Amino acid sequence: MDSRKIGILGGGQLGRMMVEAAHRLNIQTVILDAPGAPAKQINALHAHVNGSFASADSIRELAEQCDILTYEIEHIDTKVLEEIDGQVELQPSWRTVRVIQDKYLQKDHLSQAGVSTAESLAVEESTPVCLAEIGRKLGFPFMLKSRTLAYDGRGNYVVKNEEAIPAALEALKNRPLYAEKWARFTKELAVMVVRTKDGQCFSYPTVETVHEDNICKLVYAPARVPAGTMDKARRLAEKAVGSFWGAGIFGVEMFLLEDGSLLINELAPRPHNSGHYTIEACPTSQFEAHIRAITGLPLTPDSTTLATPSTNAVMLNLLGPSTFKIAREALSTKGATVHLYGKAEAKVGRKMGHLTVVAGSMSEAEYQAAPLIKIFDDEKS
Ligand code: ATP
Numbered sequence: 001m002d003s004r005k006i007g008i009l010g011g012g013q014l015g016r017m018m019v020e021a022a023h024r025l026n027i028q029t030v031i032l033d034a035p036g037a038p039a040k041q042i043n044a045l046h047a048h049v050n051g052s053f054a055s056a057d058s059i060r061e062l063a064e065q066c067d068i069l070t071y072e073i074e075h076i077d078t079k080v081l082e083e084i085d086g087q088v089e090l091q092p093s094w095r096t097v098r099v100i101q102d103k104y105l106q107k108d109h110l111s112q113a114g115v116s117t118a119e120s121l122a123v124e125e126s127t128p129v130c131l132a133e134i135g136r137k138l139g140f141p142f143m144l145k146s147r148t149l150a151y152d153g154r155g156n157y158v159v160k161n162e163e164a165i166p167a168a169l170e171a172l173k174n175r176p177l178y179a180e181k182w183a184r185f186t187k188e189l190a191v192m193v194v195r196t197k198d199g200q201c202f203s204y205p206t207v208e209t210v211h212e213d214n215i216c217k218l219v220y221a222p223a224r225v226p227a228g229t230m231d232k233a234r235r236l237a238e239k240a241v242g243s244f245w246g247a248g249i250f251g252v253e254m255f256l257l258e259d260g261s262l263l264i265n266e267l268a269p270r271p272h273n274s275g276h277y278t279i280e281a282c283p284t285s286q287f288e289a290h291i292r293a294i295t296g297l298p299l300t301p302d303s304t305t306l307a308t309p310s311t312n313a314v315m316l317n318l319l320g321p322s323t324f325k326i327a328r329e330a331l332s333t334k335g336a337t338v339h340l341y342g343k344a345e346a347k348v349g350r351k352m353g354h355l356t357v358v359a360g361s362m363s364e365a366e367y368q369a370a371p372l373i374k375i376f377d378d379e380k381s
């Protein structure tokens with residue numbers, strides 16, 4: 001299909017599912033991550049690179065062996081990407097990764113592109129005086145966020161009132177910070193958008209995400225919102241992704257506010273947890289769409305629809321110790337498909353796998369998923 005080798009920075013579950021998609025198309029992949037990483041376990045074809053996506057030397061070593069580099073994570077040293085650009089093709093562009101990996105730069109970029117986001121202010125100095133001033137401007141509560149290296153809410157702190165400022169600064173000490181106005185959302189929505197090499201953007205259906213303890217727990221696809229909201233969310237996501245550079249899949253997280261308006265929370269320049277349902281529910285998964293986009297293989301708007309007009313899906317993340325109990329139960333659940341990531345230690349809150357229940361209606365998908373969600377909840381308490 002394509003004889004060029006794809007190097008993937010990061011070999012966790014997203015890398016693993018990218019490998020699955022690439023291999024079905026006979027496209028070879030080489031992984032940069034620690035030995036035995038999830039993506040390496042299912043890819044015994046090549047000499048992978050042992051190291052970290054955070055190390056410039058490891059990235060150079062991977063680039064030597066590959067024609068195209070892509071990422072499963074945005075927390076990468078973009079200086080080295082800039083340096084090797086041209087020697088190897090980078091998709092999406094290092095510029096995109098550089099802007100997105102700093103959540104404040106990302107917000108600034110989006111507002112300049114005319115995309116509505118949660119109002120954000122730079123924290124010039126991490127001091128109580130500076131944060132009290134921000135509290136006056138944004139109101140309380142506000143969200144204090146690390147600009148970099150954030151995931152699963154690790155890097156966020158809800159500042160409830162002025163008295164909470166010292167604790168917030170302590171929780172996020174030594175990290176570059178910015179502040180966001182509190183979004184009184186009724187739902188969180190997400191849209192996967194794939195951008196082709198010639199800059200066309202195709203979006204998947206709008207989905208609804210449910211977070212618990214800052215980690216995505218459930219995804220309902222399509223979202224249980226009016227059709228007008230679904231369309232508005234897709235247009236907003238396409239506009240946001242259209243303002244970046246290079247090819248690939250992007251995850252766009254949004255807040256739906258009480259008045260029906262939408263704000264972008266953040267973007268990811270890679271496959272995203274909210275798009276896992278596409279493996280079973282769409283003609284082309286987010287992982288295959290990514291591989292096709294970065295290699296320039298054909299992709300049409302028909303690839304990113306639901307499989308049939310009545311396809312509905314519920315995705316449940318499998319986190320920590322309850323993973324295997326739920327996964328086993330799901331094997332006898334109608335319409336369910338289980339994905340396990342090959343991670344050794346089932347630490348609390350760690351993403352160990354996910355499952356997707358597909359049905360001909362949302363009520364049927366919810367009905368089939370309910371006992372599995374119940375085990376998730378029971379095992380947690
Ligand atoms: P990940 O990258 O894993 O999605 P993250 O660490 O980058 O997470 P965010 O997406 O910024 O974190 O925030 C995590 C969750 O916190 C959001 O999904 C939302 O539920 C809540 N949240 C974030 N920002 C705000 C805000 N401004 N107002 C209200 N809630 C917020």
Ligand code: MG
Pocket residue numbers: 150151152266
């Ligand atoms: Mg994030």
Ligand code: MG
Pocket residue numbers: 253265266
């Ligand atoms: Mg997020």
